[in-house]
Amino acid sequence: MGKGRILGIAYNVIPAKDLEVSAAWFVKHFGFNIRHQREGYLSLFRGDRPILDLIQSDNETRATFEVxxxxxxxxxxFTDDIGSLHTSENVKVGAISDEGQYGKFFVLEDLDGNLFDLWEHHDCELNF
Known part of the structure; x- marks a missing residue:
């Protein structure tokens, strides 16, 4: 490979059964905004930063795996207020786990069955 280097993750892609319904769910619960919408595909941003791309799935594929x-x-x-996100209405969430020096976490499920982890850690610097 060349001398270039990875600078970070630009965005993540997840499958969705109904793009409009899924996008509305993310906008409502996380304040994302919709950009670059086209046939079977749209991008969700937080301000000017890309976060997720939703792609219309032809089957029941989900962004999960098993261990x-x-x-x-x-x-x-990443969040700075895990408590308020944990109480979002009509969102399937697991219990908040306080792991001390590693922060607080909980798992949530979107409308399509994709799982996400939410993490709060006040001693961690992330550049957004």
């Missing part, structure tokens, strides 16, 4: 028969997520969102 020891337990479903796991592929994307972790």
């Amino acid at each position: 020891h028969q337990k479903k796991r997520w592929v994307i972790t969102f």
